[in-house]
Amino acid sequence: MKVTDRKPSAALREFVLGYKLIESDGGVVNQLLPDTYMALAFRLRGDVRHRDSARLSALPECTVSGLRSSMREIEYGNGASTLVVQLSAVGASHLFREPLHLFFNQTLALDDIDQFGARELHEQVLAAHALPRQIDVVERFLLDRIKERSDDPVIREAIRRISESCGLVRMRALSSDLCLSLDAFEKRFRKAVGATPKQYASIVRMRAIIEKRPADLAQTTYDFEFYDPAHFSKSFKQFTGKTPTDFFTNPTFW
Numbered sequence: 001m002k003v004t005d006r007k008p009s010a011a012l013r014e015f016v017l018g019y020k021l022i023e024s025d026g027g028v029v030n031q032l033l034p035d036t037y038m039a040l041a042f043r044l045r046g047d048v049r050h051r052d053s054a055r056l057s058a059l060p061e062c063t064v065s066g067l068r069s070s071m072r073e074i075e076y077g078n079g080a081s082t083l084v085v086q087l088s089a090v091g092a093s094h095l096f097r098e099p100l101h102l103f104f105n106q107t108l109a110l111d112d113i114d115q116f117g118a119r120e121l122h123e124q125v126l127a128a129h130a131l132p133r134q135i136d137v138v139e140r141f142l143l144d145r146i147k148e149r150s151d152d153p154v155i156r157e158a159i160r161r162i163s164e165s166c167g168l169v170r171m172r173a174l175s176s177d178l179c180l181s182l183d184a185f186e187k188r189f190r191k192a193v194g195a196t197p198k199q200y201a202s203i204v205r206m207r208a209i210i211e212k213r214p215a216d217l218a219q220t221t222y223d224f225e226f227y228d229p230a231h232f233s234k235s236f237k238q239f240t241g242k243t244p245t246d247f248f249t250n251p252t253f254w
Contacts, residue, residue, distance in 0.1 A: 001022065001023065001024050001025075001028045001030065001076065002022075002023045002024075002025070003020055003021070003022050003023075004020070004021040004023075004131065005018055005019070005020055006018065006019040006020075006021070006131065006132075006135055007019075008139070009139055011139075011143060012091075012139055012142060012143065014088065014090055014091070015087065015088055015090060015091030015094060015095070015142065015146060016085060016086065016087060016088065016091055016139075016142065017037055017086040017087070017088050017091075018086050019083065019084065019085055019086070019135055019138070020083070020084040020086070021081065021082075021083050021084075021131055022076065022080075022081065022082045022083075022084065023080070023081045024046070024076035024077065024078065024079065024080045024081070025078070025079070026078050027075070027076065027077055027078050028075075028076050029073050029074070029075045029076075030073070030074050030076070031071050031072075031073060031074075031240065031241060032050075032071060032072050032073070032074050033071045033206075033207075033210070033239065033240060034067065034068040034069060034070065034071065034203045034206070034207075034239060035067075035086075035203065035207060036067065036089065036163075036200065036203055036204060036207070037067075037086045037087055037088060037089070037092075038064065038065060038066055038067065038087045038089075038091075038092040038100070038103060038194060039064070039065045039084050039085060039086055039087065040062070040063070040064055040084070040085040040087065040110070040138075041059070041062070041063045041064075041065065041082055041083070041084045041085070042061070042062055042082065042083045042084075042085075042121075042122060042125050042134075042138070043059060043060075043061050043062070043080075043081075043082050044081040044082060044083060044125070044126060044134075045079060045080065045081045046076065046077045046078065046079045046080030046081060047076075047077035047080055048074065048075070048076055048077065048080050048082055049074070049075045049077075050072055050073065050074050050075070050107065051072060051073040051074075051075065056075070059107070060109035060110070060111070061118075061119075061122045062109065062110035062111070062118040062119075062121065062122050063107050063108060063109060063110060064103065064107070064108050064110055064113065065103070065106070065107040065108075066100065066101075066102075066103025066104045066105065066106050066107075066194050066195075067100075067103070067104055067105075067193070067194045067195040067199070067200070067203065068104070068105050069104075069105060069195075069199060069202070069203075069238070069239075070238050070239060070241075071239060071240050071241045073241075083125065083131075083134055083135075083138070085138060085142075089155075089159060089192070089193045089194070090151055090156070091142075091146070092194065093151075093192050093193075094146045094147050095142065095145060095146055095147070096113070098113070099190075099191040100190075100191065100192065100193060100194030101190040101191060101194055101195065101196075103194055104194055104195055104199075121137070121138075121141055124137045124141075125137050125138065152188070152192055154178050154180065154185075154188065155188060155189055155192045155193065157178065158174060158178060158185070158189060158197060159193070159200075161174060161177075162174075162197065162200060162201045162204055163204055166204060166205055166208040166224070167200075167201040167202060167203070167204035167205030167206075167208065167224075168201075168205065168224065168225055169201060171185070171186070171197050171198055171201070174197070175197075185197065186198075202235075202239075205224055206235070206236065206239045206240075208224070209224055209236070210240075210247075213248060214248075217229065217232070217233075217244050217245070220232065220244075232244070
């Protein structure tokens with residue numbers, strides 16, 4: 001499998017984290033782990049299927065995926081190619097009218113979201129052929145549809161604190177620091193980001209562990225404030241589909 005990364009233009013840097021072109025010369029299965037961004041995906045050629053809750057389903061030509069609590073498998077057929085747009089939390093909230101929590105743990109056809117002309121967009125992306133021109137098509141589409149609205153400074157600050165703490169922040173203390181009740185903070189965060197603060201922090205914490213690639217799992221349990229090694233292993237397996245030992249022996253994911 002070949003993965004090509006591209007950065008967004010300056011005009012979209014606040015809204016788009018990056019673009020990935022994923023190409024498969026032969027059939028391959030990849031683990032897609034939870035992350036802190038929503039994604040748009042455009043199937044350029046070949047068959048792409050995903051396994052979710054033990055069910056294997058073909059992916060539509062254009063999809064939107066929300067934040068997730070557990071990994072899923074993506075199966076790329078021979079010669080398959082997909083362009084993925086990674087939306088920042090800010091970008092997703094500017095692009096969609098719907099509260100973002102409606103996308104949590106979901107992968108939906110872009111056709112099901114009425115403000116998008118998904119079929120026309122997909123045809124334009126296919127007609128562009130080369131990656132730079134395909135990205136140009138997607139960027140024009142995004143720039144035309146991103147809403148002019150002010151970001152919520154409270155949510156932006158909450159995201160910053162959760163990220164800087166590697167997810168090790170107490171939500172009651174955080175909501176108090178932000179001068180909100182816990183209930184009001186959770187509802188506001190969930191609508192704007194696509195997950196509860198606790199769910200988002202859990203993703204941040206697990207991604208921090210994976211990036212660290214720890215050799216001492218017992219120390220990791222302590223460093224990342226899990227109750228005990230059994231609790232850490234259970235949470236890690238839900239997130240990745242593998243035990244920590246198996247995962248770090250052969251990590252095949254993005």
